[in-house]
Amino acid sequence: MRKKYIVGFPVLGNYYIPIYNFLNNIVDKELVEVLMPNKITDETIVNGAKVSPDFVCVPFKYNMGNYIEAIEKGANVLIQAGGGCRYGYYFELQEQILKDMGNDFIFISFLEEEGLNIKKLYNKLKILNPNLRFSEFCYQGGLAVSTVKIMDDFETYMRNNYNLQINENEFDKIEEEMLNDILKINTLSKLVKFKNKYVKKLKQVNLRKINNDDIKIGIVGELFTSMEPFSSFFIEKELLNYKCIVKRYTTVTYLILQKGFAKKKVMKKASGYIDYHFGADGPETIAHTLELIDKNYDGIIHIKPFGCSPEINAMPILQKISREKNIPIMYLTFDEQTTSTGIKTRIEAFYDMLKMKKDQNYANIKEEKVYE
Template sequence: MEKNNNIKKISFPHMGNYFYALKPLALLLADEVIMPPPITKKTIELGTKHSPESACIPFKYNLGNFIEALDLGANILVQSGGGCRFGYYGEVQENILKNLGYKFEFLKFVNDFSIIKISKYIKLNNPELSYFKIFKTILFSYLRVRLIDKIEAYLRMNIGFEVKNGDFERNLKLFLNELDKSKNILDLSKLKKKYLEILKNIPTKKPQNPIRVGIVGELYVLMEPFSNFNIEKELGRRGIEVHRFCSVSSILHDIFTFDSHTKSFLKHAAPYLKYHIGAHGTESVGLANKLRKQGFDGIIHVKPFGCMPEVNAMSALHRMAKEHNFPILYFSFDSQTSETGIKTRIEAFYDMLMMKKKRDTMQI
């Protein structure tokens, strides 16, 4: 299983399409970037087989990605962490992989996300780089992240209404392909203009007042479509306008501006929460309450099985749903979750939202 050689090959786990954004940054630390194969059943089987049974689902997915990347020749792995059990992922995963016989270097960024700290870390590992080049690349990766989020947010809101099935997804693939080849900020600005125009010109049949659903919950299962059984696409297919506010842009924005949305989410979460409940739990409740007041038709709450911050959020969400007769659908994912069950529940939720919307409109 020994995969070490002199060429530095770096890899990091998948989460949605962000691999394309973080690639330039990773290249500052290695000669080559190894993209783990797209997540499949095999990935989760590998991850689950070698993880502690009680580990959260993102831990298992990440471990599966690492094993597949190491098998492709990666010899440097990157993991971040913080907030909850996520803070221990790197330590435990490194031990598991080393016990499996893999030879690699493991870079861990735990609660350590300021630009200054990341830059110093890169400089330490690659002293020949100038700080100017490091900052420029961080900015470039950040702008790639923002562009991905902008394009995907547009897709989420419109994919359910395309006239010709597959138009949006086909263009998303083309966009990602071009994004991967982009060399500088000017390229990104051209891409943004080009693809926003292409997407806006895709024929859609969108009603004036479509069903609007906000999706909240734990960040990994929110952002990695394989882990949530492509829930956003499923909702879109039923003609639902989907809104998601948690993204890598929003997380990076908080980090880079030393801002914290937690306080503002806590305000929105009143009277259902008094204190911060860890990770993204407060955000789930605050956002759900805010969207309810904005007239959204419903909320979908997603979490990995056993995720404590989101379990805490659920009791507050239950109260809010009951007091305001506000529809909230809960999904808890683990490695055994059945896709059929998810589709059936989404179907029933959609029917219920439709009936409620008709009834509410008739009462006005």
């Protein structure tokens, strides 16, 4: 028998797995089916862009593609999480477009004028389980946030150390197994076991030391393109193929648990360049760039969707920093018309330039030593 509610939600990197798990743990399974979303493909963005206004940024278009795919699989409840930039104004438009296409569904948006709190979130999601107790909702919510935090910690560790693995692909295998295991977590004790299991596995991976000639690249910029690899043409994997050491700051853990507390620190770090917070992750982009320079990174890649105003505002400041601190910064903008060949060519050229710069610096240092 067909369930009363079939729930679809958009994809963002691997986070769709703990989100699916959380929803599945709180719904009334007699009444509701939660759809595991399809991973993003070319078709997702093509379908999303077809029905979206040209001027909106690509996260809107990707989400529309996700919603269309969910509706095709039978979804009649769609969830949108809102956002701290103009994304927060998008949900009404998304709902209207999908309804104008003839679809009948309930649209749950987490956006609230006076801000979302746990009680409001509970009330919104109660439609999926009228008997859901508030205490159980809080328990599962806490479990989901803790799962995301642990997943982010593991993924950050693997990204930072990917090219230090002595045996190739060990992290890939661990990650695949880890993502499957997340689906089995529905209690705190299972989460603790999960954490212990993967701490042990990650510790067993043999790593070499960082060499002076390793090229270190930091990625800064807009959150969706930072966290959804398809939208940035898998830029991290591409850089890792060049055996670079790669760092990025933006994760869901950072956004929901750390960003609020880090605001003062961010503004202090960026204070020579900005006086006010200009929205979304723009100031973070400036502060993180300065931090990467302090940590002797060789180059920085700034990524953003076409038309993303907070990141467009950050760009002239980054250009100034690049000139003043003599640090190469490459700017990449993504939309549905960007091609992977163009991105790959630019990454290759950027890497070659950083390598030549680094080799030249070492040659100069050696030469200075000879004449000392």
